[in-house]
Amino acid sequence: MATLPATNSPASGLLPSRHFIDGEWRASHSRATMPTFDPGRAEIHAEFAAGGADDVIDAVASAKQAGQGEWRKLSPTGRGRILAKAAALIRENAERLAVAEVLDSGKTLAEARGDVRGSARAFDYYAGAADKHEGKAYPLGPDYTSYSIEEPVGVTAHIVPWNYPLSTACRSVAPALAAGCTAVVKPAEQTPMTALLLAEILVQAGLPPGVCNVVTGTGAAAGAPLVSHPDVRHVTFTGSTATGIHVMKMAAQNVASVTLELGGKSPNIVLADADLGVALDNVVGAIFENAGQICSAGSRLVIERSIHAEFIEKLVARARALRIGHGLSEGVNFGAINSAEHLRKVSSYVVDAKARGVEVTVGGNVTTDPATGKGWFFEPTVLDRVRWDDPVVQEEIFGPVLAVQVVDSAEEAIAAANCTDFALVAGLFTRDLSKAHRIARDVDAGQVYVNEYFAGGIETPFGGNRRSGIGREKGLIAVASYCKTKAVTIRL
Template sequence: MTQALKIYIDGKWIDSSNPEKQDIINPANQEIIAKAPKATKEETEATITVAKNAFESGVWSDRTPQERAEVLLEIADKMEESLDELVTLEVENNGKTRKEAEYDALDAVSSFRYYASLLNTSTGQTYEASDDIQTVIIKEPMGVAGLIVPWNFPLLMSVWKIAPALAAGNSIVLKPAEITPMTAVKVFELIDQTSLPKGVANLLMGAGSVVGQTISESNDVNVVSFTGSTEVGRNIMQAATGNLKKISLELGGKSPNIIFADADLDTAIDYAMYGIYMGSGQVCSSGSRVLVQEDIYDTFIEKFVEGIKKIRVGPGNDENSEMGAIVSKKHMESILEYIRIGKEEGAHLACGGNRIERDGMEKGFFIEPTVFVDVDSDMRIVQEEIFGPVVVIQKFNDEAEAIKLANDTVFGLAGAVFSRDQNKAMRIIKKVRAGITWINTYHLTNIQAPWGGYKQSGIGRSLGTYGLDEYQETKQINISTQPQPIGWFR
């Protein structure tokens, strides 16, 4: 039976006044698994007002950090109890493999616990400004946080925003991607079972042009955190100028993975495959440009292609699947169009390039792991984010050329270097203009480290103490220890 989803406002699950619904599709077989509401502009404005009133009432914002930490731990416990259901929903709604969804769900639970731990250890600063003036620096919540989540990591990205925003003492309005709301709905069902005061956390589903735009424009929203495309990020940045609200944007990427001739070749190939084909390439930090030193260029391509031909593509709920479905028909068609463009531009298609319509995948949105070689930097497939299982392999001669090619896009989210020479690897990675980088590994990170990019890959940082800072104001309080007239005017 198809589930009828509802929006969550002021602690109540309600239907939208808009009769139009969004079909929620399982991308592995195109089955409709739910019908989602499309909230209106008026409902969005009303929800923001609810969040504002909750914030100003102090029911959450006035609680001590330790009290807020206890509620975050409640949420973490509820999520852990429902881990299997969260994983299943993520697989069915997003199309990723169960292995990936399990990793995301565990990371989501850890995120709540991490920010709870920060609250239990948070400290301010004090300064002796003069003999009789003491300055105290404190952090305060900002107010209403608008959280706009992408479709590639529906659960994890939701929690990466919810946990620090609540930890800081804000009220929130969360908008999941229109096509992948299932795990966000479940998280709010679990939040509803905790002692978090009603009205503090609210969930709206609907079009970005309506719900997202209204959140971004609202003078009652104090901070917007968005993860998604650079194009939409620009729109949010422009909309946010009305009240000069704080924005945090994690946007697109076209990340370089630099392989030197002295690298451990098997390790480099293994991580290059993981770097692009994990999540079917629908990962903002994917290593979608592999730069290979000319001495090993041909050998690398031969072994890389040999490796990816063994990747088992299939439905995410099949335990044998190593790469799942593309999230939607629309996005699959966009990827296939880029593959067509690559061939038209003169790049050599070394492997893949087709939709998979066999072995029970006829109804799903599956694309073969795809490799382009002999590419030029001015090609669209080299410069633009494809956001799918498509990699371009470029040749370089020396360190200088590797750095030049690595930085030759408008993006700067991630990057990696593979070399046995640690000094060289560190020298190169420091020249790569990106916010998330690796040496002799890829994708692996931890919640304590800041996540975000340079250039057109975004503004601000998620995770770590930096992620908490995105949802806080910094205030200085100057205290006179010996109050007396200043005598400025004689």
């Protein structure tokens, strides 16, 4: 089992235990610390600073001052060079970042390595975007010149979730920096380490001190003071719908803009004419990757009745073949649930579903790492032929639990897909491209994947409709979230 080397410097391998503010490591004003747990063993693996309002005040002040200094004067091309260097340094530190992510989050090492690759790619992408976010000219006639300038909004807050700590931080911090903003990051208290390591990497890449700061601690003690700080001009939040609503209310008090990527209950539609082998591979990955702890997980299988029995039989066999265990163990391809609290939530949904008579075709139980008897794990689970109004169809479980809805036509599949209050993503498997276009048009979702779940990348906009959020991350549209438009009109 791989481990991080223990030395006296965070830059050399030891996990950081303090905030990163103004380009340096700082203890909390209170000197208080918190534990972070290794979910694969259900044991504490490190301590970190328990931040509060005073630490947030320092971080925001640092970010505000940095935004008025050399960072403001740096050309877009110069910003791009720093982001490109950050991408290279992320790759140089890939194994260290991946191992830290496994120990904090519980995912497998293969999954964490993929997250690190995606994080580096995000910085590559926005390095190229830094000098391409242009203003416009407006045709007012020969007696006027009118044009617009895209300016950075200022200090931005980034509230990062525990399921994809590094990649979610990178997908919002990178476009904010590309736009010329400064950032204060508050990672989830369950997974603080890679955000801290990222901030140090950015300074090593040439980012001026204070342009990116990280304050750790709980949402109540550190997150709330950050999103409600009057000097924060934009808040990017990824997390639950309930918390997102609260964040939006706090930001509104300062008339700050928000990007909210919230919950999902995403349908994965498999029609009878689909390539069933391709569909099966993607259904398995869509719900069991990261133990189902993904906002955009394909947590509902909407499948035509004529192929239902055959498909479920193969799906159950694939679920049973997954190897549960600690993310750093050899051969494991199914990791842990992030916390004891979340494990109880996932389990309660399945226990209640069983009590209602919902059919459990595979899984359905809390378990542990077979090698150690430790850890927070939940078996890969399939709940079959579930009523559309059942809580396991309507509510986000955020775990490895798939609810199956059986339909008799493509039209009924659309109705089934749209039967919840969420509208984050949707998957569709069919060989009929005309049908694919019609369904993509009629399903309410921020993005639709056809014949490959999780298709796309940093280039494609990502976000939800209705209770799944507001605004879009990734793509060039993300840079616009961190800009304010100034129009200049001159009478000649």
